[in-house]
Structure formats: C-alpha cells, structure tokens
Amino acid sequence: MLSICAKIGYSTPIAELELNFNKGKIYGICGANGAGKSTLLRTLAGELYPLEGTVKIGDVSVTDLKSVGKIITISTPDFYPDVSIGEHFKILSKTGKVNFADSIQRWNLEELLRKSPNKVSSGQQQRSFLALQLEIHSEVVVLDEPERHLDAFWIDILAQELKKKATNGTAVILASHSQDILNICDEVIHLEKYDIAS
Numbered sequence: 171m172l173s174i175c176a177k178i179g180y181s182t183p184i185a186e187l188e189l190n191f192n193k194g195k196i197y198g199i200c201g202a203n204g205a206g207k208s209t210l211l212r213t214l215a216g217e218l219y220p221l222e223g224t225v226k227i228g229d230v231s232v233t234d235l236k237s238v239g240k241i242i243t244i245s246t247p248d249f250y251p252d253v254s255i256g257e258h259f260k261i262l263s264k265t266g267k268v269n270f271a272d273s274i275q276r277w278n279l280e281e282l283l284r285k286s287p288n289k290v291s292s293g294q295q296q297r298s299f300l301a302l303q304l305e306i307h308s309e310v311v312v313l314d315e316p317e318r319h320l321d322a323f324w325i326d327i328l329a330q331e332l333k334k335k336a337t338n339g340t341a342v343i344l345a346s347h348s349q350d351i352l353n354i355c356d357e358v359i360h361l362e363k364y365d366i367a368s
C-alpha cells in the first residue's frame with residue numbers, strides 16, 4: 171500500500187531503503203539518536219523528498235495532490251496558543267466531521283478542556299494531541315515518538331489505541347525509543363548508521 175524505494179537524507183544520504191507497509195499492520199522504526207527515524211517518517215509522509223527514488227501510496231507518489239489526506243503525521247504537539255483544548259476539539263469536529271466524545275473520555279480529558287494548551291503539563295498536552303489526531307481517519311498514520319512525555323499508564327493506553335487503529339485498517343508507522351511500544355509492532359525496522367561509501 172505505502173512503499174519506499176529510495177535513498178533518504180537531507181543533503182547526504184542517511185539510509186537506503188526498500189520497504190512496503192500494509193494496511194492493518196503496525197510498523198516500528200528504532201535506532202540510535204540521529205540514525206534517521208524522523209527523516210524516514212518525514213519522507214514517507216511526503217514532507218521531505220528522497221535524495222533518489224520514490225515513495226508511493228498505491229501507484230501514486232506521496233507528494234502528488236491525489237495523496238493529500240491519505241497520510242496523517244503525528245509529531246510534536248501543535249496547538250493554537252490562545253484557544254482552549256476544548257475549542258480545538260470543537261473546531262476539528264466541525265471541519266473534520268469527527269465526534270470526539272469517546273476519545274475525550276478514553277484519554278480522560280474532561281478536566282483539561284477549559285484550559286489553554288500552554289497551561290497544562292507536557293504529558294497532558296501529548297494526550298490531548300493524540301486524542302485529537304488519532305481520531306481522524308486516514309489510510310496511513312505516521313507517528314514520531316508518540317510516547318513522549320507519557321507515563322507508563324498512558325503508554326499502555328496509547329498501545330491499545332494504536333492496535334485499534336490498525337484493526338480498523340490503517341497502516342500505523344511509528345518511530346519509538348519505548349520497548350513497550352515497539353513490542354506491539356508487527357514488524358520492527360532497525361536503522362543503523364549509514365556507510366556513505368556503500
């Protein structure tokens with residue numbers, strides 16, 4: 171469904187990959203700091219062009235207009251500073267036609283809805299962001315360290331949510347340093363330091 175056959179990197183290559191990602195599966199990407207996990211995710215999502223080669227969803231390049239909306243990227247939490255967390259849910263429920271009631275309950279966000287995103291903890295921000303983004307339908311979801319700032323209880327909830335997403339037919343691709351999250355993956359890709367001479 172999503173495929174990459176490419177050399178990736180910014181100006182110099184950091185990996186050369188040939189991979190396929192199928193719907194209904196969870197793929198983990200692991201490796202040391204700087205190994206290229208975020209670069210791979212950004213290339214898969216069409217935010218970064220490969221140095222050589224292609225990234226396709228079906229037969230269409232991920233950078234083609236036809237691919238818009240098929241892939242969602244969940245990375246650093248991003249909120250409007252003067253808009254309450256609850257208003258973010260309201261705005262997205264109108265524009266994306268999504269009902270967030272269950273998601274707000276599952277992520278235990280009722281008490282945070284009136285607050286500004288700048289006045290809650292990093293873990294609370296992350297929970298709110300995941301509750302918003304994971305509820306939106308897409309064929310592929312790409313997550314960069316989704317466990318960031320979460321305690322063990324919420325990492326477990328995150329694992330359940332990702333499994334549910336995959337069961338519903340989404341291809342889930344994540345980069346993580348958490349063994350608890352990597353354990354739920356159907357396949358784990360280890361990125362090693364790339365030998366430029368190769």
Ligand SMILES: Nc1ncnc2c1ncn2[C@@H]1O[C@H](COP(=O)(O)OP(=O)(O)OP(=O)(O)O)[C@@H](O)[C@H]1O
Pocket residue numbers: 180181184201202203204205206207208209210
């Ligand atoms: N915006 C950028 N411009 C140029 N080079 C970059 C940029 N972002 C990252 N790099 C370089 O690309 C390489 C891979 O970085 P990347 O962020 O993909 O690593 P990572 O595996 O996600 O690391 P971490 O575990 O620290 O998040 C690093 O050597 C880094 O210095």
